[in-house]
Amino acid sequence: MKVAIMQPYIFPYIGYFQLINYVDKWVIFDDTQYISKGWINRNRMVHPDVKKEWQYFTVPVKKHSRESKINHIEINNNVDWRGEFLRKLEGAYKKKAPYYRETISFVEECIDFxxxxxxxxxxxTLKFTCDYLDIAFDYLVFSKMNIGLKEVDHAGQWALEIADAMGAAEYVNPAGGYTIFNESEFQSRNIKLRFLKPQLNPYxxxxxxxxxxxxxxxxLMWNDKEYIVSILDDYDVFSYQELIG
Incomplete structure (x- = not known):
């Protein structure tokens, strides 16, 4: 069984879904410290001004302590963030994107939750997006798993302990995060450590x-679903040794 463990991100980039598509089991790692100005409550879209590359869209959150965990963060529904998000999408894509109508319908239905x-x-939203793209999304939410984990010495050991508790044969992580892992620790548990690197082909x-x-x-705005499904397999998978050379 191939396992991946990631924090929950809103409408993440294609590489996140390529990883979901590759593994057998996904763990939404929601029981760790919330980091503001990360990818948990915001992401990027193109900017309507072609002189600027991109702009953020954001789901606002209520005030919280610095130590708050992701699963304790609440959305600030006292502001019209859904309307603002849709207006940003309209300004950035309506006049140019060939799949604007389909994508807006998808987004409206998704964020109405x-x-x-x-x-x-x-x-x-992750489940809804996976359903929309016909991706098998077999997932667990970490805070509901009742796994008794021992204290870890470094960040990479969280994945090791969770994967081991799940009986994983292989743990897969985005390639950019390889530096936090110790391959020998995974080898000692008979778990293969692999890294997925997406091919972000231009469109x-x-x-x-x-x-x-x-x-x-x-x-979704620029490509039909058939093409998007076809690029879900556009990635390379490396061992730790292959990445470090």
Missing amino acids: RASSLSEWIEH VQRRGYFVPGLSIVDV
Whole structure:
């Protein structure tokens, strides 16, 4: 069984969904410290001004302590963030994107889900997006798994302990995070350590240049579903030794 463990991100980039598509089991790691100004409650889309590459869209959250965990963060539904998000999408894509109508319908149905918990809302959007793209999304939410984990010495051991408790044969992580892992620790538990690196192939954004790594919403705006499903397999998988050379 191949396992991946990631924090919940809103409408993440295509590489996140390539990783979901690759593994057998996904763990939404919501029981760790919430980091503001990260990818948990915001992501990027193209900017309507072609002189600027991108802009953020954000789900606002209520005030919380610095030590708050992701699953304790609440959405600030006292502001019209859904309307603002849709207006940003309209300004950035309506006049140019060939799949604007389909994508807006998808986004409207997705964000209409009402929740106070940011983590629960993201869980819904991830599942909804995977269903939309016909991706098998077999997932668990870490805070509900009741796994008794021992204290860890470094960040990479969280994945080791969770994967081991799940009986994983292989743990897969985005390639950019390889530095936090110790391969010998995984070998001692008979777990293969692998890293997935997406191929972020350019697609037409009608601006004279390509802005990579944007939200899956951007991919949906410019490409039909058949093409998007076909690029879910556009990645390379490396061992730890292959990455470090």
